[in-house]
Amino acid sequence: MYNWIKSRFRRGPPVPVVRLTGVIAAGGMLGQRGLSVETAAPLLAKAFKTRGAKAVALSINSPGGSPVQSALIAQRIRLLATENSLPVIAFVEDVAASGGYWLACAADEIVADGASVVGSIGVVSSGFGFHELIARYGIERRVHTSGENKSMLDPFQPEKAEDVERLKQLQSEIHEGFKDWVRARRGTRLKGGDSLLFTGEFWTGKRGLELGLVDSLGELRATLQQRYGEKVRLPVITARRGLLSRLRFGSQSGGGFDTIGPSTLAAIEERAHWQRFGL
Numbered sequence: 001m002y003n004w005i006k007s008r009f010r011r012g013p014p015v016p017v018v019r020l021t022g023v024i025a026a027g028g029m030l031g032q033r034g035l036s037v038e039t040a041a042p043l044l045a046k047a048f049k050t051r052g053a054k055a056v057a058l059s060i061n062s063p064g065g066s067p068v069q070s071a072l073i074a075q076r077i078r079l080l081a082t083e084n085s086l087p088v089i090a091f092v093e094d095v096a097a098s099g100g101y102w103l104a105c106a107a108d109e110i111v112a113d114g115a116s117v118v119g120s121i122g123v124v125s126s127g128f129g130f131h132e133l134i135a136r137y138g139i140e141r142r143v144h145t146s147g148e149n150k151s152m153l154d155p156f157q158p159e160k161a162e163d164v165e166r167l168k169q170l171q172s173e174i175h176e177g178f179k180d181w182v183r184a185r186r187g188t189r190l191k192g193g194d195s196l197l198f199t200g201e202f203w204t205g206k207r208g209l210e211l212g213l214v215d216s217l218g219e220l221r222a223t224l225q226q227r228y229g230e231k232v233r234l235p236v237i238t239a240r241r242g243l244l245s246r247l248r249f250g251s252q253s254g255g256g257f258d259t260i261g262p263s264t265l266a267a268i269e270e271r272a273h274w275q276r277f278g279l
Contacts, residue, residue, distance in 0.1 A: 092112035
């Protein structure tokens, strides 16, 4: 009877879960949304310090964003994994594309749903041109620089071919770094050439499995229960909410700051990131 009771109430080993969700960008003011090394690092540190942890699970749902922040978060994951000798398993929810896939590659293993979106190994830069609009309303653009390329790609001036060429060179260098990272982390598991995998195209998790971009199809809880037992504990590591966050400062319905301001523009940009993948 004692052994039955003991086994009945015995707690399973912990596998802490860190949610890496949202557009990847350097943190803004007053709690502006964004996944950055600043917001992720404390959660990762806490997860890897969990007593008795068998592994660390990353729950990823990100359409990408800043390549620098993606690299910094991924490097922090690898550093902590090495220091603590713990395996890292990434679980893709709706999407791990572009920078989101960069994060997934920091794991030793990637698990996705068959309908998840993965890949988009490329670099994109977008903007608007307003020079004809301001000319229509008689607005004169005045720019004074020290350095002939200081106003490169100014959206209020006509686009110059040489500026676009410089931008493409910058993108190419970042893209090469992205490709090197994927090759280093996925290695011989990749099942396709550069002309297929590194064009910026994205695929479902099912197709990603065939291409070696993910290791298996599954769901976080079921997979970890199968691996570490039905009583495995999956504590979700969350950040403490600061005063400003609790007070919900910023643009919001029914009050706050300006209806159209930095927070609103950031939300529009974030929406555009998600819509690239039909989400």
